[in-house]
Amino acid sequence: xxxxxxxxxxxxxxxxxxxxxxxxxxxxxxxxxxxxxxxxxxxxxxxxxxxxxxxxxxxxxxxxxxxxxxxxxxxxxxxxxxxxxxxxxxxxxxxxxxxxxxxxxxxxxxxxxxxxxxxxxxxxxxxxxxxxxxxxxxxxxx
Numbered sequence: 001x002x003x004x005x006x007x008x009x010x011x012x013x014x015x016x017x018x019x020x021x022x023x024x025x026x027x028x029x030x031x032x033x034x035x036x037x038x039x040x041x042x043x044x045x046x047x048x049x050x051x052x053x054x055x056x057x058x059x060x061x062x063x064x065x066x067x068x069x070x071x072x073x074x075x076x077x078x079x080x081x082x083x084x085x086x087x088x089x090x091x092x093x094x095x096x097x098x099x100x101x102x103x104x105x106x107x108x109x110x111x112x113x114x115x116x117x118x119x120x121x122x123x124x125x126x127x128x129x130x131x132x133x134x135x136x137x138x139x140x141x142x
Contacts, residue, residue, distance in 0.1 A: 015073075015132065022121055023067040026083055030063030047094050062086050070122075076129035080122040087115040 008014050033040040033056050044052035044059075062082050069079030095115070097108035 015128075016071075019070050019073070019125060022118075022125060023071055025118070026063045026067045030060045030067065033057075033060035033063070049093070059086070070125060073129060077126045080126040084119045084122050087119050091115050 037056070040056045040059075041052045044050075044055045047055075049055040063086065066079040066082035066086070069075050069082075091112045095108040095112045097105045097112055100108055
């Protein structure tokens with residue numbers, strides 16, 4: 001059983017599937033910003049971001065570019081960094097639970113905690129990518 005688990009954890013396909021699962025939220029959000037422009041512009045205006053079209057376009061670019069880098073397993077650290085900064089800014093601008101009263105405070109706090117958890121997952125992905133790359137390089141050198 002352990003051999004099966006090790007083989008699965010070392011597999012290219014599981015590594016790709018794990019990255020894809022992590023990116024689903026970012027890809028869907030980035031595409032929504034491109035295809036539901038009116039809804040996305042309303043979202044930007046509600047957050048107090050002006051000009052809304054510029055923030056919408058910048059958000060879509062960051063979400064999709066960061067996701068593609070991670071999915072391609074190229075410069076994963078950069079993609080993870082881009083998406084992490086995006087999430088941190090989202091907490092600071094949109095989910096300002098410290099300025100709210102219940103029940104909005106509780107909902108925003110949960111969103112902020114979820115974003116922090118995803119940031120951890122992004123960092124773990126960048127670390128795993130680097131370690132997998134180092135392992136592959138070691139095997140090639142041997």
